[in-house]
Amino acid sequence: AQKITQTQPGMFVQEKEAVTLDCTYDTSDQSYGLFWYKQPSSGEMIFLIYQGSYDEQNATEGRYSLNFQKARKSANLVISASQLGDSAMYFCAMREENFGNEKLTFGTGTRLTIIP
């Protein structure tokens, strides 16, 4: 079974609108971390935001916020007031509490295109 599922292979959004990128995860661990990374066309992987499984509040970083719904095992990324520079691939990732085997498991990504 997929540990990280991103169901939107591609999205087109009008500039200045808010956008939600979906991510659901599967784990039996009590302690885990959820991450979002952005990969623009230039190829680098840019860390955006992190949510710990015990964090009671949703994480926010500037225009990025993570809508964490633990019972539903979802960790959607919300980008407010989208900009042309937000066009990129977005990856959701999870790190489980597996001491000695810390690694990120990535979803398949969502390609976001912002339309002027």
Added chain:
Amino acid sequence: DTAVSQTPKYLVTQMGNDKSIKCEQNLGHDTMYWYKQDSKKFLKIMFSYNNKELIINETVPNRFSPKSPDKAHLNLHINSLELGDSAVYFCASSQDDTQETQYFGPGTRLLVL
């Protein structure tokens, strides 16, 4: 003052050759990783090292050999390159704590002809 750097950025080579990719981080992190991103953009862990010791080896062919001369460097050597090795290889690093954010290098685009 790049945090995680990789060289080279592009690597084009013939099948059967041996090549190395270098990675250095100046963040003072204890743990470093190699990931492979295939043509469909799927990212998968290959190796991780903590303080120069191998922690994760994810069923990668033994043609791939990571080497960590010190905790700031994790190099990837690939023997007898095959067409299927063509991919983007990312180095990353994190502090040695659970749930610490991993910071990625710019990637090395390997093309095997």
